[in-house]
Amino acid sequence: MSGKNHRVILEEDVFALTAKAQNELRGSATSIAPSALEVLILIDGVSTAGVTAERARSIDKKTVMNILGNLLYDGLIDFVKDQAGSLDFVDFFQTKGTVTPSVAATAKAKKETATTTALLQQQGYFVRIARRARGRKKPEDTRVQSVLVVEDEPSLAKLLKHVLTNEGFNVRVAQNRDEIVAEFLRPEPLDLVLLDVVLPDVDGFLVLLKIRQHPALKNLPVVMLTAKATRDAVLKGLAGGADGYITKPFEIEVLIKAVNVVLGLSEEGQTAEKNKDPWA
Amino acid sequence: MNEDELKRTIAALHADYAAQLPGTVAQMEDLWRRLVAAETPPSKLADLARMAHSITGSGTTFGLPEASRAARELELFLDAFKISGALPGPADQASVAALLAALRQAVLQA
Numbered sequence: 001m002s003g004k005n006h007r008v009i010l011e012e013d014v015f016a017l018t019a020k021a022q023n024e025l026r027g028s029a030t031s032i033a034p035s036a037l038e039v040l041i042l043i044d045g046v047s048t049a050g051v052t053a054e055r056a057r058s059i060d061k062k063t064v065m066n067i068l069g070n071l072l073y074d075g076l077i078d079f080v081k082d083q084a085g086s087l088d089f090v091d092f093f094q095t096k097g098t099v100t101p102s103v104a105a106t107a108k109a110k111k112e113t114a115t116t117t118a119l120l121q122q123q124g125y126f127v128r129i130a131r132r133a134r135g136r137k138k139p140e141d142t143r144v145q146s147v148l149v150v151e152d153e154p155s156l157a158k159l160l161k162h163v164l165t166n167e168g169f170n171v172r173v174a175q176n177r178d179e180i181v182a183e184f185l186r187p188e189p190l191d192l193v194l195l196d197v198v199l200p201d202v203d204g205f206l207v208l209l210k211i212r213q214h215p216a217l218k219n220l221p222v223v224m225l226t227a228k229a230t231r232d233a234v235l236k237g238l239a240g241g242a243d244g245y246i247t248k249p250f251e252i253e254v255l256i257k258a259v260n261v262v263l264g265l266s267e268e269g270q271t272a273e274k275n276k277d278p279w280a
Numbered sequence: 281m282n283e284d285e286l287k288r289t290i291a292a293l294h295a296d297y298a299a300q301l302p303g304t305v306a307q308m309e310d311l312w313r314r315l316v317a318a319e320t321p322p323s324k325l326a327d328l329a330r331m332a333h334s335i336t337g338s339g340t341t342f343g344l345p346e347a348s349r350a351a352r353e354l355e356l357f358l359d360a361f362k363i364s365g366a367l368p369g370p371a372d373q374a375s376v377a378a379l380l381a382a383l384r385q386a387v388l389q390a
Contacts, residue, residue: 155297156338159290166286198333227337227352249340249348 009068011050012215014080015043021076032076035059039067043077046185145191145263146170148183150207151225152199156248160194163252164259177202190220192263194255195242197226197233205236212241221262225250297342301387304331309380315367322367329358335383346386354379 017025021040024030032040038059042052053064071077147164151157152175161171172190174180176199183190193211197204204226211217223244224237237245243262246255308331314320315328332355339348357379361368368376 153334153338155293155300155342159293159341162286162289162293196337198330200330227333248337249345 009049009065009072011048011053013049013068014046015049015052015068015072015077016045016080017043018075018078021071024076035063036067036071039064040071040076043071045080144168144170145265146172146188147259148180148190148193149173150175150180150193150195150199150204152176152196160255163256167256167259169259176200177207180207184217192259193220193222194225194259195222197224197228197237205240208237208240208242223258223262225255294342297338298344298390301335301339301344301347301390302384304335305380305384305387308332309384312376312380316373322365325358325367326362329355329362332358332383344387344390347383347390350379350383350386354383 017040021043024032025040030037039052039056042055047055049065049068050061052068053059053061056064059067068077072079147169149157149160149164149171151160151173154175157173157175161173164171170188172183172186174183180202195204195207199207204224208222208224211220211222221243222241223246224242225246225248226233226237227248229247234245234247244258246258308328311320311324311328311331315322315324332351335351336348336355339345339351354376357372357375361372367373
């Protein structure tokens with residue numbers, strides 16, 4: 001007995017196996033009831049109780065919730081400490097979604113897209129839009145900011161890594177959906193995603209949608225970096241919640257400026273922020 | 281990394297990109313040949329379009345604007361067939377071959 005009181009299990013609760021449960025599962029015999037065992041083996045430390053209930057095919061949701069309560073009471077499972085950082089990425093790409101932005105988001109995106117029409121006409125397919133961050137980075141925040149570059153063209157990924165590292169960012173790279181999920185599962189927080197659209201096994205607009213739907217990621221700034229340069233594509237990205245849209249081929253200076261603007265840094269960037277005289 | 285080091289690194293990346301691009305175009309030509317010969321399913325046309333798209337987005341960034349332009353023309357042409365899921369007819373196949381040849385030319389002249 002763990003000494004815990006029974007409590008109502010919430011759908012958003014996330015559980016992990018305790019050492020007691022792991023020993024129980026490793027043993028040659030177990031006293032755990034078959035239904036409880038079925039639920040126990042679904043506990044992975046990242047999925048919510050609601051998702052676990054959906055996966056337990058032979059047991060109804062209410063029973064799964066009761067079983068989770070009993071497993072908690074018996075000390076076989078425990079809450080994952082930092083639930084804000086616990087992400088249910090097992091199903092991140094499972095459901096197909098479409099970008100269905102709000103009327104306001106669409107109107108705002110249309111306005112921004114319209115203002116770039118002249119630029120599009122002047123420069124062919126060169127678009128650069130960056131929505132300024134709501135808040136500037138606080139001077140006392142000295143943490144190096146992390147950027148996830150989602151890019152499947154290896155040379156371009158390398159170039160972006162070098163350039164952004166040189167600007168003082170911690171740069172991580174993902175080339176496909178598994179690597180994207182792996183990066184989101186890492187405990188180190190991300191500050192920005194540079195997101196390509198045409199990837200080998202997933203559409204970047206779907207990744208954007210999933211990010212905006214995810215409770216722990218929905219506010220993560222995303223800048224689309226893509227050769228998809230049609231008006232519809234730009235509109236889709238901005239209305240879908242992208243904070244910026246830069247079309248390839250891009251100028252390195254433009255990219256850096258957009259990243260800094262979206263992150264709320266001065267346009268000179270993170271390195272300049274660090275070197276700035278705090279008394280000035 | 282100081283500015284000079286960064287410039288050297290970028291120059292090296294440009295050179296690497298230019299060196300590997302003929303090989304990428306050869307892969308595209310081989311894929312197209314297999315598509316036409318029905319050695320691979322028409323759904324693989326999407327892979328050809330994706331490879332063209334990749335060059336469209338990266339060529340100019342690495343100092344090869346002609347390669348970007350040629351790849352974009354090929355990508356736009358293939359997009360129509362990508363949606364239908366069917367291989368282009370004989371006349372359009374000749375167009376794809378010509379666009380691939382133009383891409384190869386742009387890459388080799390760079």
